[in-house]
Amino acid sequence: MEKKIRTIASLSTRSFSAYLDEVLLQNNQLGQRMRIDHPEASAIIPFLSDKEILMVRQYRYALGRETLEIPAGKLDPGKTLSSAFERAPGRDGV
16 A cells, blocks of 8 residues: 655645645655545436437547537535536536
8 A cells, every 4th residue: 555655746726636745655665646636526418319418518628629528517515416417518508
């Protein structure tokens, strides 16, 4: 099992927090691990018929292009899964 020694750097945003940790590996060597803390999320597959589902176009900065995805969204603190399901398709203009 790896053991965290210390956090070297961190970044916090509204959507997530990222940490670069120094760890002691199983072979007693030092290593680094990136850890991401992200709030709960929800996704739903809306069936329009037996052969059709609803998908949304979402621009993804890391890819530099739009992708087709199932509607999804993060779960804000104090919100329920059902409220996230209700909100997800509408946030993309569907």
